[in-house]
Amino acid sequence: QRDLKGLFSALLVSFDEQGNINEKGLRQIIRYNIDVNHMDGLYVGGSTGENFMLSTDEKKRIFEIAKDEAKDSLTLIAQVGSVNLKESVELAKFVTDLGYDAISAVTPFYYKFTFDEIKNYYNTIIGAVDNRMIIYSIPFLTGVDMSLSQFGELFSNPKIVGVKFTQADFYLLERIRKTFPDKLIYAGFDEMLLPATVLGVDGAIGSTYNINGRRGRQIFELAKAQKITEALEVQHVTNDLITDILDNGLYGTIKLLLQEAGVDAGYCREPMKKYTPEMVARAKEIYKKYF
Numbered sequence: 001q002r003d004l005k006g007l008f009s010a011l012l013v014s015f016d017e018q019g020n021i022n023e024k025g026l027r028q029i030i031r032y033n034i035d036v037n038h039m040d041g042l043y044v045g046g047s048t049g050e051n052f053m054l055s056t057d058e059k060k061r062i063f064e065i066a067k068d069e070a071k072d073s074l075t076l077i078a079q080v081g082s083v084n085l086k087e088s089v090e091l092a093k094f095v096t097d098l099g100y101d102a103i104s105a106v107t108p109f110y111y112k113f114t115f116d117e118i119k120n121y122y123n124t125i126i127g128a129v130d131n132r133m134i135i136y137s138i139p140f141l142t143g144v145d146m147s148l149s150q151f152g153e154l155f156s157n158p159k160i161v162g163v164k165f166t167q168a169d170f171y172l173l174e175r176i177r178k179t180f181p182d183k184l185i186y187a188g189f190d191e192m193l194l195p196a197t198v199l200g201v202d203g204a205i206g207s208t209y210n211i212n213g214r215r216g217r218q219i220f221e222l223a224k225a226q227k228i229t230e231a232l233e234v235q236h237v238t239n240d241l242i243t244d245i246l247d248n249g250l251y252g253t254i255k256l257l258l259q260e261a262g263v264d265a266g267y268c269r270e271p272m273k274k275y276t277p278e279m280v281a282r283a284k285e286i287y288k289k290y291f
């Protein structure tokens, strides 16, 4: 079994102007993550992959392309979560057959599910496959905010091996680290990689590593080596960049920056907005400033 620790890009997907998957561009993004960013892994089908706007067939095609391009050169985690539990189970089986190293699932969203329903959702998905599950906790988008003891209930299933922690609650992060030393924790906010690493996360999964993976690596390695002052310098530059990216539109701007780097990262899928000329011009300035 492959070690799941390390730095992961939450894989961006290239779409053409009509919103169809641009396979050639997607392969280039994957290659850039392998050859230039030197990521330890890819998190496929996450928020960054615009996954919740895609059909089941499109999700499958992206999982196939990512595996075919990456082969065994880095760790692959597939995000299969959905409010459609049957779809999640179908995707979990699909990616397990493809050879993905682990699966992940966002907490079910939109409806106010009870914790027992959430627990049943996770146990159903992971019970259907011979694989490992990483919980995807992102309360600010899902509204699902779980307590330490609820994480403990989910972790009592040995196939649930970790959590992608996209929240800024560092008290809860510290409690999870202390209470579950054998579970994997991934930092989900790239702008907080340094403090999360100090608290002992095993890795990180994020959107900005698609373009800024080298700085992410520096922060992660420096912080693990207790070189906090040096790590903070890189985090400061990274956060200037992330602030500029967020101001200009998150996923679109990362795609435009990749285009400046020669990668055919394409467009976002509607309802995400089309690029405006101002946004494109600003992305060129951002690229010149940081790369």
Ligand code: NGF
Residues within 6 Å of the ligand: 010, 011, 043, 045, 046, 047, 048, 049, 166, 188, 189, 190, 191, 205, 206, 207, 208, 242, 250
């Ligand atoms: O894009 C979001 C939504 N969060 C990502 C990451 O946690 C999502 C984060 O990298 C992810 O891994 C996924 O695709 O599933 C941010 O984009 C970044 O820290 C900038 O705020 O919030």
